[in-house]
Amino acid sequence: MEILSAEQIRAWDEYTIQHEPIASIDLMERAAASCLAWLEKQGYLDRSFSIYCGKGNNGGDGLALARMLSLLDCPVTVHILEFGNIGTEDFQGNLARLHQTPVEVRFVQGPEHFHPVPQDDILIDALLGSGLNRPLEGVTAQLVEHLNASGNEIIAIDIPSGLFVSRSAKGNTVIRASHTLSFQVYKPAFLMPENEVWVGEVHILDIGLHPGFLSQIAGEAEILDPDIIGAIFRPRQAFAHKGNFGHALLVAGSYGKMGAAVLAARACLRTGSGLLTCAIPGCGYAILQTALPEAMLVMDPDEKIHTAVPDGLDKYSVIGVGPGLGQDQRTVAFLRSLLQQSRKPVVVDADALNILASHPHLLSLLPPYSILTPHPKEFERLFGPSPDDYVRVEKAREQARKLGCIIVLKGHYSLIAMPGGKSYFNSTGNPGMAKGGSGDVLTGILTALLGQSYSPGEAALLGVYLHGLAGDLAADTHSQESMLPSDLTDHLGKAFQIIQKR
Numbered sequence: 297m298e299i300l301s302a303e304q305i306r307a308w309d310e311y312t313i314q315h316e317p318i319a320s321i322d323l324m325e326r327a328a329a330s331c332l333a334w335l336e337k338q339g340y341l342d343r344s345f346s347i348y349c350g351k352g353n354n355g356g357d358g359l360a361l362a363r364m365l366s367l368l369d370c371p372v373t374v375h376i377l378e379f380g381n382i383g384t385e386d387f388q389g390n391l392a393r394l395h396q397t398p399v400e401v402r403f404v405q406g407p408e409h410f411h412p413v414p415q416d417d418i419l420i421d422a423l424l425g426s427g428l429n430r431p432l433e434g435v436t437a438q439l440v441e442h443l444n445a446s447g448n449e450i451i452a453i454d455i456p457s458g459l460f461v462s463r464s465a466k467g468n469t470v471i472r473a474s475h476t477l478s479f480q481v482y483k484p485a486f487l488m489p490e491n492e493v494w495v496g497e498v499h500i501l502d503i504g505l506h507p508g509f510l511s512q513i514a515g516e517a518e519i520l521d522p523d524i525i526g527a528i529f530r531p532r533q534a535f536a537h538k539g540n541f542g543h544a545l546l547v548a549g550s551y552g553k554m555g556a557a558v559l560a561a562r563a564c565l566r567t568g569s570g571l572l573t574c575a576i577p578g579c580g581y582a583i584l585q586t587a588l589p590e591a592m593l594v595m596d597p598d599e600k601i602h603t604a605v606p607d608g609l610d611k612y613s614v615i616g617v618g619p620g621l622g623q624d625q626r627t628v629a630f631l632r633s634l635l636q637q638s639r640k641p642v643v644v645d646a647d648a649l650n651i652l653a654s655h656p657h658l659l660s661l662l663p664p665y666s667i668l669t670p671h672p673k674e675f676e677r678l679f680g681p682s683p684d685d686y687v688r689v690e691k692a693r694e695q696a697r698k699l700g701c702i703i704v705l706k707g708h709y710s711l712i713a714m715p716g717g718k719s720y721f722n723s724t725g726n727p728g729m730a731k732g733g734s735g736d737v738l739t740g741i742l743t744a745l746l747g748q749s750y751s752p753g754e755a756a757l758l759g760v761y762l763h764g765l766a767g768d769l770a771a772d773t774h775s776q777e778s779m780l781p782s783d784l785t786d787h788l789g790k791a792f793q794i795i796q797k798r
C-alpha cells in the first residue's frame with residue numbers, strides 16, 4: 297500500500313472527482329459513510345456523540361457524519377469552531393443539510409463557549425485534517441486541550457487535529473485520539489514513533505478513490521504488505537539441491553557473546569540456507585558444535601575475538617557480520633580486511649555497525665547493496681542525532697542513496713531504505729521483539745536470503761517481513777512479555793507457510 301503526502305492525496309481526490317466522475321460533496325459523503333460503517337461495526341452506535349468541526353473539508357466530514365448518526369437516532373451535538381471565514385463549499389453544503397435534521401449546532405468563538413463535555417460522549421475530532429499548515433494556537437489549541445483533558449474517548453477523522461501529514465509536530469498541541477479513521481492510504485504521520493500517543497489505533501478506510509491515479513505518480517514509500525511479499529517469495533523447486541540455496545558465512549560471537557552467534561546461525565539455518573559456516577573465535581567451538589550440528593565452523597586463531605579473515609572468502613555466496621563481535625582494536629582491523637576482501641553485498645549488524653560508527657572512513661569499503669540493520673541508537677552513532685523521527689527517516693533515505701546500500705532502520709514500523717530512493721515501512725512485528733537478540737535473528741534471516749539468490753532489495757524486504765511475522769506468531773504462542781528472540785526462529789517455519797499460502 298502506497299504512503300502518500302497531503303499534496304498527493306489532494307491530487308488523488310481531484311483525479312477521482314474528474315475521472316470517476318463524482319461530485320466533491322458526494323466523495324465527502326462516501327468518506328463520512330465509511331466512518332459511520334466503522335462505528336457501526338465496532339459497536340459504537342448505542343453511544344452519544346459530540347462532534348467538533350473546523351470549517352474545512354475535515355469539518356465537512358464531521359457534519360456529514362453527524363447527519364448520518366442522527367438519522368440512526370444516535371444523540372449528536374455538533375460544535376463548530378469559528379475561524380472567521382464561511383468555510384469550504386462542501387462544508388457549507390453539509391451544514392445546510394445538517395440544518396434539515398434535529399441535530400443541535402453550537403458555534404465556538406472563544407473559551408467561554410467551551411461546553412462541559414458530557415461524561416459518556418464519544419468525541420469526534422473533525423477540527424482539522426490534511427489541510428493543517430501551521431501549529432495550533434489560540435482558541436483552537438485551547439479547545440484541543442479542553443477535549444484532551446476531558447478524559448473522553450476521542451476518535452479522529454483522517455488525522456488527529458494538530459498533526460501534520462509529513463512533518464513533525466513535536467511539542468505542539470495535538471488531539472489525543474484512541475482511534476484514527478483515515479482514508480484510502482497510510483500517511484507518513486502514522487508511522488512515526490513520536491506520534492504514537494496522538495494517533496492511537498489507525499484504521500485505513502477504503503473510500504473508492506480512482507485506482508488509475510496510482511500509475512501516474514512515483515510513490516516514494518510503501519507499506520510492506522502481503523502482496524509485495526507474495527511477489528518476492530519463491531518456493532523451492534522440486535529438483536533443487538543444497539547448492540541452490542547458498543553457502544553463508546556468518547562472522548559472529550566473541551568471549552561472553554557466543555549466544556549472539558548461536559541466535560544468528562540458527563535463524564540462518566531456519567531460513568533455508570543450503571550450507572552455513574560460522575567464523576568464530578576459539579572459545580565458541582564447543583558451544584556452536586553442540587548447539588547447531590548443522591553448522592560448519594572456521595576458527596579464528598584467537599581464543600576470544602575475531603582477528604583473522606577466513607581463507608577463500610569467494611567460495612561463500614554471502615557474508616553476514618556483526619552479532620556479538622565486540623569492538624576490540626584487532627577486530628576493527630579484522631573488519632577492515634573483511635570488507636576490503638568482500639566482493640558481494642554483506643549483511644552488517646550490531647558491533648560491526650558500532651565499529652563503522654567509530655571508524656566512519658570504513659563506510660566507503662562497504663560493497664554496493666550491502667544491508668545495514670541499525671536500531672535507532674546505532675543509527676544515531678553512525679549518522680548523528682536527529683531532532684525528530686521524520687528527519688531520521690529522511691536521513692536514512694539519504695544515507696542509503698549516498699552509500700549505495702540498503703538501510704534497515706529497526707523500530708515498530710521498520711524502515712527499509714533502498715539506494716535507488718524508494719523506501720518501505722514494515723507492517724509486521726510487535727513490542728515483544730524489543731529484546732536483546734532479536735537483531736541477531738534478523739541478521740541470520742537476511743544472510744540466508746541474500747545467499748539464496750534473492751536480490752539484496754528482495755532479501756531485505758522479505759527478511760524484515762518474515763522476522764516480524766515470526767514475532768507476531770511467537771507473541772500469539774508466548775505473549776509479548778514472555779517471548780524470546782529464539783522463539784522468533786522457532787516460528788519461522790509457520791511464517792514461511794503463511795507467506796506460501798497467500
Ligand SMILES: NC(=O)C1=CN([C@@H]2O[C@H](COP(=O)(O)OP(=O)(O)OC[C@H]3O[C@@H](n4cnc5c(N)ncnc54)[C@H](OP(=O)(O)O)[C@@H]3O)[C@@H](O)[C@H]2O)[C@@H](O)CC1
Pocket residue numbers: 305306308309323324327350351352353354355356357379384423424425426427428429430431432433436453454455479480505
Ligand atoms: N483527499 C481525500 O481523499 C478526501 C479528503 N476529505 C477530507 O478533507 C480533509 C482536508 O480538507 P481541507 O483541505 O479543506 O483541510 P482541513 O484540514 O479541513 O483545513 C482547512 C483549513 O484550515 C486552515 N488551517 C490550517 N492550519 C490551521 C491551524 N493550525 N489553525 C487554524 N486553521 C488552520 C487552512 O486555511 P487557512 O487558515 O490557512 O486559510 C486550511 O485550508 C481531509 O483531512 C479529509 O478529512 C474527505 O472529505 C474526502 C476525501
Ligand SMILES: [K+]
Pocket residue numbers: 354421422423424425452453454455456457
Ligand atoms: K481531524
